[in-house]
Amino acid sequence: MSSEIKVPVLPESVADATIATWHKQPGDHCERDENLVDIETDKVVLEVVAPDDGVLEEIIKNEGDTVVAEEIIAKFKAGASASKSAPEKSEDKPSDAQAEPAKEESNDVVSPAVRRLLNEHGLNASAIKATGKGGRLTKEDVENHIKSGAKAPAKAAAPAPAGAREEKRVPMTRLRKRIAERLVDAQHTAAILTTFNDVNMKPVMDIRSKYKDQFQQTHDVKLGFMSFFVKATVEALKRFPAVNASIDGDDIVYHGFYDVGIAVSSPRGLVVPVIRDADQLSMADIERTILEFGQKAQNNQLTVDDLTGGTFTVSNGGTFGSLMSTPIINPPQSGILGMHRTEQRPVVENGEIVIRPMMYLAFSYDHRIIDGRESVGFLKTIKDYIEDPARILLEL
Incomplete structure (x- = not known):
């Protein structure tokens, strides 16, 4: 059965909010209470979780969009549990090929702090061993990876041309x-x-x-x-x-x-x-x-x-x-x-x-x-x- 994912009721002093990060994409399987999206206000980050086991059907509001309280931002379909959804995805694939995509998905479910740390150091989440609950990547995992001397992909480490004056434009939170x-x-x-x-x-x-x-x-x-x-x-x-x-x-x-x-x-x-x-x-x-x-x-x-x-x-x-x-x-x-x-x-x-x-x-x-x-x-x-x-x- 399909249901609507809405912006939580915002505090009295907060007029609107911004979609910060979608942790799931349309078609992704979600477990009950798993974080779907981070919504950023001028004071705190609100987490919107899955109402049940099921699939995220459609994203209506994208990252960066401004939203208000109780506005519809996505559609969700309650359905099979994680254990039932796995065979459907593996019908046409060898069992050995399933492990890596699962790891990538779990590593993609990261908090804004972890995502920011990854971006700052040009790191790929899938290349870091995750030790958090449910296979999630934690801030400590990334910090330990950096301390170990692991390098970012070659494309991220490519030196700028001699004499180049680089600039980076980032929207204010x-x-x-x-x-x-x-x-x-x-x-x-x-x-x-x-x-x-x-x-x-x-x-x-x-x-x-x-x-x-x-x-x-x-x-x-x-x-x-x-x-x-x-x-x-x-x-x-x-x-x-x-x-x-x-x-x-x-x-x-x-x-x-x-x-x-x-x-x-x-x-x-x-x-x-x-x-x-x-x-x-x-x-x-x-x-x-x-x-x-x-x-x-x-x-x-x-x-x-x-x-x-x-x-x-x-x-x-x-x-x-x-x-x-x-x-x-x-x-x-x-x-x-x-x-x-x-x-x-x-x-x-x-x-x-x-x-x-x-x-x-x-x-x-x-x-x-x-x-x-x-x-x-x-x-x-x-x-x-x-x-x-x-x-x-x-x-x-």
Whole structure:
């Protein structure tokens, strides 16, 4: 029986979407709940799965087409299971010839992250050993293939003519377009200023070194620096409510909760999942949430709910080696904290020059509602908590 494949109901803030990748073609056999197509919004990638065992009959909307909620994008025919469909395909073919096409089909069912990695390195999916569930190719398979020194096909490695000036034109993804729009909008609508400070990381590093093994054994998650900064940020937000506020028309909205966004890198760009009610979470809960967000970001599994809201953002450019930066506010928020790499630097303590692991902190804020005194005090409060982390536990 034929049925229609439709675009899922989109979130309230998402008007339309784009067909990103068809993983099946007309005539291909599909198993129930197998991913048929990736649909990209300006926030997340939605997977549309097969409603039953059967065959994809017709593709109505092609890759790159813009679609809206509940629009028909394909036709599907429920039918024989995978075990019944195999003999039909092999009636006129020797059994030895069946293995390779099956492998090619399974390797073709890849996530957008894997497909992008293949394209970047000019690799053929069928030439890589797949170890994922159901014979699917995983990101780790491709990375291991690259590390092993395997080369791309000769045609992909052909050198460009001497003196050639190559260009490559690639359409922007919806997420990248949305990021660009929001960043430009932030620059046009907010009066953004940035204040800086540096922080001695030795106290936090000493605690982490002393308790990291016991912490992991107890909570089954590693103790990182982010939980210290999230806790310190929440305490600073409590002292300076304007930093946790936002502008709505002619009103200032003061939020009585602390939803902290954590900027993380994904194959589709920078995304900011939100830790809800961070003030009510333990450090282990915060570390566990950040770890889950990182894994979901790499696998394009973040949901709209994960990315919606947030009253303040923390961005750690230090993971990429950044020494100093001026982070841009994530509207409608009024502030963002930028962390950077830690490096040994000479500082003066009690009249003596000593070497300490120092980190530059940057706080960008909307000067329309946050004054200079508040911005400096906010950043100084975070510095005080990090340099004396016992105050976080004692809530001083």
